[in-house]
Amino acid sequence: MADAQMYIQLGLLAIVAAIGASFTFALPKPRHRLKAKSASYARWFLLCAWCVLACQSLTALGYNIIGLPGVYASAVVGAYMLLMSVLMRFGVEVSQLKKFAALLHVCAVFVIASVLTATQAAGWVTHGLALTSVAFPLWLAGQRVKQHLDVGHVGGYLLFGVLNLLVVLVLFGVPVYLTVVAKDSPYHLTITFALTLIVMLTFMLAYAVNILQSLLIKLHSQVHTDPLTGAKNRHFFYEIAPKLAAHAHRNHETLSLVACDIDYFKSINDQHGHVIGDIALKRFCEIIQAQLRREDTLIRMGGEEFLILSPQCDGAKACLLAERLRETISATKISTRGVTLNLTASFGVIQMSPDADLFSTVKHADKALYDAKANGRNQVIMV
C-alpha cells in the first residue's frame, strides 16, 4: 500500500513536471542567445525536483546510502538550474569558472553526504550543509530578480517573492519540520512530495507570469510603435494620446501640439527610390527625437506626416521647439549609399485650449501646417 502511494506520488510529480516542461516549449523562443536558454534550464530544474522525490523514495525503500546523498545533490543541482534559468532570463553571461565552482559545490555536497551517510554520521551536519547549499543559489537568483524589478511589473515581484519564500522554507521551514517530526516517520515521503509539488508549482507560476507579462508589455509597445522609424503610430494616437490630453487637462497643465511634414518627400522617392526614402525617414525621426524631452512624444501619423505632443509646454515654447527642429533638419545633411540629401520640413504649432478636444486641436495644427506649405515650406506657423 505504501509502495503504491509512493509510485502514485512519483507519477503525479512526473506529470506536473511534464506539464511545466511543455509550457516552456510552447513559449516563443527569444532571439537573444542567452535568453533563449532560460527555458531549457527551467526544464532541468523540474527534472531535478522530480529526482529529489525519486531519491527520497529510494531512501524509503531502504537504499539510504544512495538515497539521502541523492536527495541533497538533486536539490542543490535543481537550485543551480533555477539560478541559471533566472540569469539567462535576464541575459546574464555566466563564466566557465563560476560554472566549475557550482559543479565542485554539487560534487562536494554529494561526496560529504555519502561519507556521512555511510559512516552513520548523517544528521544535522549533513542537513545544515545541504540546506545552506540549496538556499545559496536560490538567494542569488532572488538578488538577480531584485535588480530587474520594474514598477508595475507584477511578474517580477511574484518571481522575487517566490524565490525568497523558497529560501525561508529551506533555511527555516525544513529544519523546524525535521526537529518536530521523528527521523523514521512514515510521513517523510508524503511531505517531500507535497513540498516538491509546491516548489514546482509556485516556480512555474511565477516564471510563467513573469514571461507572459514581459511578452504582453513588448507586444503592447510594438502595437503602438512604427517599426520603420521607432516613433509612436496612429494606434497610439487614437488610444493613448486622448488619455495624455485628458491627464494634462485634469492637472491644469499646458499641452502643445506640433504637426510636421517633410517637404517634397515624393521627389526623394522618385529620384532615389523607396529604400533611400525609408532611410531618410528614419534619420529624420532620429534628428527630431534627439531634440525632444522625455515627456514629448513623436507620433508618425502616416507617410511623412508627424505630430509631436509636448506636455507642460505653452505655445511660445512649442514654437521655439519647432523652429529649432526646422533649423536642425535643414542644416543636417543625410548621407547614405552614395546619396546626400538635404531635407526641410514645415511645421504647424498650437497650444491646446482647456475646453478643446484633441482631435479638433490636431485639425487646427494641420491647418497651420498646410498654411506653412502654401507659404513656401521650410517654415513654422503658429495658430
Ligand SMILES: Nc1nc2c(ncn2[C@@H]2O[C@H](COP(=O)(O)OP(=O)(O)OP(=O)(O)O)[C@@H](O)[C@H]2O)c(=O)[nH]1
Ligand atoms: N520611402 C517611403 N516613402 C513613403 C512612406 N510613406 C509615404 N511615403 C511617400 O511619401 C510621399 C508623400 O508625398 P506627398 O504627400 O505628395 O508630399 P510631398 O512630396 O512631401 O510634398 P509636400 O508635402 O507638399 O511638400 C509619397 O510619395 C509616398 O509614397 C514610407 O514609409 N517610405
